[in-house]
Amino acid sequence: MRERIFNFSPGPATLPLPVLEEVQRDLLALPGVGASILEISHRSKTFEEIIQQAEANIRALLSLPEHYHVLFLQGGASLQFSQVPMTFLRATNRSADYIITGSWGKRALAEAQREGNVRVLWDGKGDNYNRVPASAELAIDSSAVYVHFTSNETIQGVQFPAEPETGGVPLVCDASSDFLSRPIDVSRYGFIYAGAQKNVGPAGVTVVIIRQDLLEQVPDDLPTMLNYKVHTEHGSLYNTPPVFAVYVVMLVTRWLLESIGGLEQMHAMNRQKAQLLYEAIDRSEGFYRGHAQPGSRSLMNVTWRLPTEELEAQFVKEAKDAGLHELKGHRSVGGIRASIYNAMPMEGVRSLAEFMEAFRQRHA
Numbered sequence: 001m002r003e004r005i006f007n008f009s010p011g012p013a014t015l016p017l018p019v020l021e022e023v024q025r026d027l028l029a030l031p032g033v034g035a036s037i038l039e040i041s042h043r044s045k046t047f048e049e050i051i052q053q054a055e056a057n058i059r060a061l062l063s064l065p066e067h068y069h070v071l072f073l074q075g076g077a078s079l080q081f082s083q084v085p086m087t088f089l090r091a092t093n094r095s096a097d098y099i100i101t102g103s104w105g106k107r108a109l110a111e112a113q114r115e116g117n118v119r120v121l122w123d124g125k126g127d128n129y130n131r132v133p134a135s136a137e138l139a140i141d142s143s144a145v146y147v148h149f150t151s152n153e154t155i156q157g158v159q160f161p162a163e164p165e166t167g168g169v170p171l172v173c174d175a176s177s178d179f180l181s182r183p184i185d186v187s188r189y190g191f192i193y194a195g196a197q198k199n200v201g202p203a204g205v206t207v208v209i210i211r212q213d214l215l216e217q218v219p220d221d222l223p224t225m226l227n228y229k230v231h232t233e234h235g236s237l238y239n240t241p242p243v244f245a246v247y248v249v250m251l252v253t254r255w256l257l258e259s260i261g262g263l264e265q266m267h268a269m270n271r272q273k274a275q276l277l278y279e280a281i282d283r284s285e286g287f288y289r290g291h292a293q294p295g296s297r298s299l300m301n302v303t304w305r306l307p308t309e310e311l312e313a314q315f316v317k318e319a320k321d322a323g324l325h326e327l328k329g330h331r332s333v334g335g336i337r338a339s340i341y342n343a344m345p346m347e348g349v350r351s352l353a354e355f356m357e358a359f360r361q362r363h364a
């Protein structure tokens with residue numbers, strides 16, 4: 001099949017077409033190099049320029065101040081669930097606060113509990129993880145080592161509209177599924193991590209942003225590969241990085257800067273796309289039931305139910321026949337999930353919204 005589908009996969013997810021075209025065009029021979037990105041040394045000047053450009057793009061997109069470092073690591077966001085508490089929590093007798101708004105936050109919590117004292121600051125389980133907490137619900141422990149939250153819960157489809165207030169306690173964020181989808185005030189954060197395969201590239205690389213004062217707290221007795229200082233000192237080239245994944249992240253971030261025009265523009269487009277689907281839900285007179293409460297609705301993963309599981313299965317099947325793929329919700333939530341990251345074109349979302357309307361008229 002040569003036609004591209006509209007791919008609503010939660011991750012690895014759709015990538016910008018111009019990026020894929022460039023990868024394809026240059027796959028056999030990078031211009032001026034005569035060899036593939038898959039074949040060159042990570043110590044080559046070419047790759048050094050690629051990884052430096054990827055970092056520069058991320059810095060430009062986020063207006064990142066000098067005292068934040070950008071790392072390209074492996075092990076996925078899942079390794080960060082462990083590496084963060086191994087680094088900051090294990091050697092202290094203080095505790096870390098975790099805000100749990102869905103499945104990934106629970107995973108992060110479980111790993112942190114292996115490393116030290118952890119307090120659950122807030123847990124949305126009672127409402128089946130359909131919202132994020134208001135700041136007033138968070139009684140931050142001012143002596144906590146850090147506060148961890150998941151900016152966008154990919155499975156439940158709930159997203160923080162703004163960072164939780166921590167009163168000076170370093171904020172640690174798993175931003176895997178909304179990284180570079182909107183501008184953020186970086187000064188609010190101590191540490192950000194994001195697996196690339198949702199919104200910024202292929203699987204295999206995790207982007208980490210670490211503030212200088214936190215970097216200085218990194219203990220020396222960790223395994224070298226788990227030491228953020230080592231990776232910072234070596235510009236993420238201590239060992240062989242995932243060369244191809246970093247290359248694609250460089251292209252995706254360049255696309256964000258040059259074709260989209262930056263994160264303000266990207267955010268506006270993401271808001272418009274999400275609005276089309278939430279309007280289709282809200283217009284449906286209860287046929288579609290959104291999972292997330294309105295104030296916590298994700299712009300990246302839109303989740304909803306239908307009146308019966310049979311109709312949900314039929315929705316997924318008929319949508320697929322219409323060229324709208326990967327809409328089945330995660331088994332823990334059920335229903336439908338449309339992942340509409342940066343690279344999902346407006347046209348795909350419009351098709352889905354029209355399909356939703358037509359499906360409802362056939363089946364309501």
Ligand SMILES: *Cc1c(COP(=O)(O)O)cnc(C)c1O
Binds near residue numbers: 077078152198
């Ligand atoms: C996908 C995802 C993860 C897990 O990422 P891996 O790279 O597979 O380890 C963690 N957190 C969030 C929010 C995710 O969406």
